[in-house]
Amino acid sequence: MTVDRAYLAGGRIGEARAALAALNARIMALFEAAGAMRVEPTALHAADALLDVYGEDLRGRAFTVEEPDGRELFLRPDFTVPVLQLHLAARAAPARYAYLGPVWRRQAAGSARPTEYLQAGIEVYGEDPAEADADVFALTLRALTEGGVPAPEIVTGDLGLIIALLDAVPMAQARRAALRRHFWRPRRFHALLERYAAAPLAPTPVRAALLAASAEPARVAAMAEAAGALVGARGVEEIAARAAALAADAAEPPLAREHAALLDAALAVEAPAADAHAALADMAAAGGCAIGPALDRFARRLDALTARGVDAARLPFRAATARNLEYYDGFVFEMTAPDRPDLPPLAGGGRYDGIATALGAAAPEPAVGAIVRPEALMAATC
Amino acid sequence: MLKLGLPSKGRLQEQAVETLAAVGVTVGLAGREYAATAAGIEGVEPVLIAAGEAPRALAEGDVHLAVTGEDLILERVADPRRVRVLKRLGFGHADLVVAVPAAWVDVETLHDLDEAAAAFRLRHGRPMRVATKYHRLARRFFAEAGVADYRLVDSQGATEAGPKNLTAELIVDITSSGETLRANHLKPLADGLILASEAVLAVSRAAEWSSVARLALNDLGARMGFNAADAGL
Numbered sequence: 001m002t003v004d005r006a007y008l009a010g011g012r013i014g015e016a017r018a019a020l021a022a023l024n025a026r027i028m029a030l031f032e033a034a035g036a037m038r039v040e041p042t043a044l045h046a047a048d049a050l051l052d053v054y055g056e057d058l059r060g061r062a063f064t065v066e067e068p069d070g071r072e073l074f075l076r077p078d079f080t081v082p083v084l085q086l087h088l089a090a091r092a093a094p095a096r097y098a099y100l101g102p103v104w105r106r107q108a109a110g111s112a113r114p115t116e117y118l119q120a121g122i123e124v125y126g127e128d129p130a131e132a133d134a135d136v137f138a139l140t141l142r143a144l145t146e147g148g149v150p151a152p153e154i155v156t157g158d159l160g161l162i163i164a165l166l167d168a169v170p171m172a173q174a175r176r177a178a179l180r181r182h183f184w185r186p187r188r189f190h191a192l193l194e195r196y197a198a199a200p201l202a203p204t205p206v207r208a209a210l211l212a213a214s215a216e217p218a219r220v221a222a223m224a225e226a227a228g229a230l231v232g233a234r235g236v237e238e239i240a241a242r243a244a245a246l247a248a249d250a251a252e253p254p255l256a257r258e259h260a261a262l263l264d265a266a267l268a269v270e271a272p273a274a275d276a277h278a279a280l281a282d283m284a285a286a287g288g289c290a291i292g293p294a295l296d297r298f299a300r301r302l303d304a305l306t307a308r309g310v311d312a313a314r315l316p317f318r319a320a321t322a323r324n325l326e327y328y329d330g331f332v333f334e335m336t337a338p339d340r341p342d343l344p345p346l347a348g349g350g351r352y353d354g355i356a357t358a359l360g361a362a363a364p365e366p367a368v369g370a371i372v373r374p375e376a377l378m379a380a381t382c
Numbered sequence: 383m384l385k386l387g388l389p390s391k392g393r394l395q396e397q398a399v400e401t402l403a404a405v406g407v408t409v410g411l412a413g414r415e416y417a418a419t420a421a422g423i424e425g426v427e428p429v430l431i432a433a434g435e436a437p438r439a440l441a442e443g444d445v446h447l448a449v450t451g452e453d454l455i456l457e458r459v460a461d462p463r464r465v466r467v468l469k470r471l472g473f474g475h476a477d478l479v480v481a482v483p484a485a486w487v488d489v490e491t492l493h494d495l496d497e498a499a500a501a502f503r504l505r506h507g508r509p510m511r512v513a514t515k516y517h518r519l520a521r522r523f524f525a526e527a528g529v530a531d532y533r534l535v536d537s538q539g540a541t542e543a544g545p546k547n548l549t550a551e552l553i554v555d556i557t558s559s560g561e562t563l564r565a566n567h568l569k570p571l572a573d574g575l576i577l578a579s580e581a582v583l584a585v586s587r588a589a590e591w592s593s594v595a596r597l598a599l600n601d602l603g604a605r606m607g608f609n610a611a612d613a614g615l
Contacts (some may be wrong), residue, residue, distance in 0.1 A: 109461030188528025228484030232545035
């Protein structure tokens with residue numbers, strides 16, 4: 001019905017609308033009081049930048065509209081990229097931004113999830129990571145508390161720790177790069193890990209011939225030519241380069257089973273934050289993997305959270321939290337209404353230092369942000 | 383009346399008409415008009431529709447039943463609750479495959495393709511382009527296989543020529559014998575079979591089902607060997 005909105009019957013008119021508007025205003029006032037500048041990104045976005053960050057899968061999740069000339073535009077599926085683009089254009093650093101507005105998500109036929117809902121968010125760029133993480137977390141928690149959900153269920157994680165572990169495990173750089181590239185696709189990541197740890201497969205005849213020829217690009221080129229005319233933009237030198245990479249990989253020893261198991265075990269850690277920190281430190285040490293700086297960042301974040309009145313040591317920690325959301329690469333958290341499985345998380349956020357480079361920036365940009373779903377928050381208090 | 387969508391032309395139409403004739407339903411095709419008649423059965427009105435239009439006609443409830451390709455049903459019916467496959471018909475076989483240039487001697491599997499795609503993006507500053515009209519099926523297949531760094535490019539015809547015309551690096555398309563792929567210097571990937579498709583009889587759950595239409599459905603089911611209850615009407 002056109003008077004309804006996500007999670008709220010009749011939320012677009014009368015008292016229900018006024019109550020939601022008041023809640024939105026409180027959340028935005030909280031963010032602005034924390035030094036955030038209000039921004040209003042556009043709803044429509046050129047396809048290229050978003051596809052660069054999210055990949056082709058985005059088309060299954062976001063609505064598109066077409067310009068008269070056929071160019072494709074996306075209705076923003078979230079604010080992260082739009083706000084970062086505003087920030088990169090404004091060249092202000094450090095900076096804090098707050099925003100409020102609808103996002104649009106394509107849902108599977110028959111899904112009860114909303115295709116349009118509000119997000120109220122804050123993004124912090126370029127500040128000390130531990131302090132900024134703690135600020136964003138504490139502000140988000142306050143937004144829920146003051147919005148009428150005093151004790152949300154919380155889960156936290158730290159994808160930066162897993163990435164640090166991946167960087168510390170001994171393996172060829174090409175394999176590490178492949179695992180990093182697929183970090184946010186858990187199944188593919190695991191399949192790669194298995195492939196690298198297993199004895200190499202017997203090569204197909206074509207592969208055997210290619211490996212034999214790999215040291216001489218001219219021989220690879222001759223093989224390619226004999227197989228068929230080269231069509232498309234991928235050139236023969238790319239085929240030769242991959243043949244060389246395949247030969248290099250074939251010469252690699254298998255990834256040590258204990259290291260593959262270490263990554264799996266680290267991803268499975270689930271404990272109160274202080275215990276998780278200790279467990280991960282023990283695991284890394286036992287595996288001979290130095291991840292001191294990442295552990296320090298974790299500890300400093302817990303201190304910063306404690307300083308803001310959060311019972312940080314006992315925060316539930318699950319290492320793989322939000323791993324299926326591409327781009328998070330550090331602290332992550334989600335806050336849910338207790339006993340309301342009908343509602344999505346009321347809030348969530350995390351650190352995504354790496355996105356700026358995906359958007360073409362020269363260097364990573366320290367960035368952490370979070371969103372509150374005001375409609376779900378209001379529904380949770382009804 | 384039960385509206386039965388039949389392919390509007392070609393080999394698929396001939397085979398659909400033969401299949402019906404084998405169970406005593408004689409379809410009369412009136413020359414160039416998109417109208418047809420059915421004899422030998424009560425309450426069935428054949429309607430000729432382009433194969434590509436059948437999924438939409440089923441989903442909208444414009445026809446009760448239709449003979450069309452399984453590939454088209456899976457690609458074009460957004461809400462699987464509205465359309466069900468009642469029977470696979472054993473003709474119109476075609477494989478939906480991922481095909482790359484045959485000269486790519488280093489790419490035999492999806493794993494190879496994914497690695498090549500990563501290197502391609504670094505070198506060219508853009509993702510590999512995949513020409514296809516099967517957007518939904520291709521996207522789902524690549525997501526499940528963990529292939530990243532590609533971009534779909536819409537191609538509604540002569541898809542195999544995409545790489546040769548430099549509008550794509552690879553394709554996702556239907557092939558029956560592999561002839562057209564070879565002629566366009568392409569080869570299917572060893573694990574790149576997305577769907578082994580064939581012609582199917584599909585039912586619309588969105589259509590208005592009169593008692594006459596239901597009786598005709600039961601009659602067709604008894605003759606063709608499908609369970610009319612599978613329609614879940």
